[in-house]
Amino acid sequence: MTTSSSRPLLGCIADDFTGATDLANMLVRGGMRTVQSIGVPASDEAVEADALVVALKSRTIPAADAVAQSLAALDWLRAQGCRQFFFKYCSTFDSTDAGNIGPVADALLDACAGENALTIACPAFPENGRTIYRGHLFVGDVLLNESGMQNHPLTPMNDANLVRVLQRQTASKVGLVRYDSVAQGAAAVRERLEVLRRDGVRMAIADALSDADLHTLGEACADFKLITGGSGVAIGLPANFRRAGLLGGTASASQLPLVEGRSVVLAGSASQATNAQVAAWREGRPAFRIDPLAAARGEPVVEQALAFAREHFGAEQPVLIYATATPDEVKVVQRELGAERAGTLVEDTLAAIALGLHALGVRKFVVAGGETSGAVVRALGVHTLRIGAQIDPGVPATATTGEQPLALALKSGNFGATDFFAKALRHLDGAAS
Template sequence: MSRPVFGAIADDFTGAVELAAMLASGGARAALLTDLSARPSDVDAVVIAVRSRVEPPEVALTQFTQALDALEAIGPRQLFFKYCATFDSTDQGNIGNCADLLAERAGAPSLLFCPAFPEVGVTVYTGHLFVRGTIVSDSPKRLDPLTPMTDPDLRRVLGRQTSRGVGLLPWTTIQSGADAVRSHVQARTARGAPYLIADTLTEADLETLAQATWDWPAMTGGSSVAACYPQIWRARGLTAAEPYAPTAGRSGAGAVLAGSVADQTLEQIAVFEQTRPVLRLDLLAEGDLAGQALAWADSRLPGGPICITTATPHARTQEIQDRLGVLGAARKAEAILAQVAVGLAARGVERLVVAGGETSGAVVQALGFPQLKVAPYQGPGMGLCSVEVPRPISLCLKSGKLGGPNAFHEALTQMEQPH
């Protein structure tokens, strides 16, 4: 097996799909693994999806360690830690603690943190995070039920998650080019700040950061900075330009499973319901909710796509979380929707849209897919992929916070065509 150039760990499944899709769009042969024992051959990049974002720190570190072990067995030249563009985390983790482990295992003297995603309006300036021009602590992200972002200064946010010094890579330095970035990082590391938050406002900034870090043992950030690497690899002869084999199109029965409680997902459910049936499951209800959902689906699937969701308006979500706990409510929703996904697949569903990163991870694991074939990038938060075994099915693993109002219909239609 040839040695991959790049090995990444993503802290949720939608992020992993997005990263693999962006690498594929750049011409890289990327494999997305969900089985850590898999050893893909003839690939340029390997992406491993874990579900560490909202786990307790000790659980997250266990998952991250297992993923690092798998990557070290595969042997990529560079290790990459992919997290959400909005730096979703808490004071306990799980970005700083996992970055510490990454740096130690990779022998990296310093790390850059580049979450920005200018394409969707997520930028960093003076170390502060902005979402569509609004500082993150004033945006809807402050109300996130699992990872509320109430502190806009990413230096402070990261500093609460690691004992290593955290500093800033200012925008003015990035404007001076890749060599200036490298020099600044070396100087700040020597002064006790090996972790630097990278100001990033434009796609050009991402390209400069990629030029400065492509040969580092380890790097961290969102998928947008990693998307700049494939052209560098080709230019330096590390990869070959080959046609990308498309994912298969499917025209069978379709369904949507929505576990995210993000405002965008609630709107997407409402738009879908204007033309298609939607079942809302109450997490506080008694009985076999997954079985009830599948019974409801049986008579409706022949008539076209359906949606089954555990998402509720914010007031009801708060009530459920008060009863079950924040993580308890999330895990119950994921478990129910994962059971529903298995039942839908057994009923012949070939097109499945899953809204929510944690929900996507639970569904993929329940379906038992060791490796996903990812289509080239379609747009922010909309990752298309397919598998043939143990059963043929196309998936859209969608970020709960992204996508337009008609995202569900659009994704189901896109899955009918090869990509």
């Protein structure tokens, strides 16, 4: 008979906010009661959950800062009593040649398991079209560097060979667990990993084409102190704890409170998926576009957006406020403002709008984009989230803890169906069901 542990079993560190909720969603689906913190909590007070996810904003900051923040998160998770640790990054392996996936994985592996340890690196998420074969990452039917990610404004991905990408980021030797081994099951994967470890490999890209492959990898890594990857590979971890008699059933893992109040959609991502979602919303619903150049000139963009929202709230209409733009439009803004300033300006503007909307009675927020989500939750003073049921693959409903909760859907830019915004609002309206 299995029973739920009184202390957290799995401690996770995510390099952005929507990636954290994506991972937490996967764990909840596996029956793990999951709490997500926004940044490293200041208190060591015990948290009641099966899994803890610390959401950092470390994907694009200097590597040394990303390492320091990740190690601080690891220290907190250790203090909570976690038995195993997971470093989560994007399913499109978003990074630069300088990091931050390699440096952070190196530091966490050293801290968790020592010099001779080995971990896997597997960003595969088949449910969202991310698969890995012979070490190459596919998005749908095309290689990563042909998927649109080559145009990402902060972390353009121009190489689909993940062994090569990761090796450029780390002095550790990088290897490959080919599909040949994965297809033969967990025992074959363990044998391959041991061969790689003896050969001096510390990080191994792992092929995966299906959820069954992710379950195989999870089982093969049951005894690893550290696992790294996208949220997909976490699909196999709850079963490990259940087999060990440490985790109970799945019935109440996704329960959230029902939140009353107004609703809004905020979008800052420039991804293809979010552009399509914005276009779908604008076909029949009210939307207000943020112009970063106008904001840079000091025009009252925040006040204009709030006035637009106030007008439509009178008719009980949720609105979309967005800075989403095409790659060509993004390049125009970046040429004038610089990439870093342009990104920060959009985040700060949407965060200020979120704060103003809260004052107008908005309690349900759908937010598109990892950086945007991070800025919004900080502006709203959100510290911890309980994770609920899935809205679309990789995107769960969430609710803040405390007496006056907010309902949030924090979406990675690349995730969600074309009608995601309307679907998410319907879901948050009935989050208790």
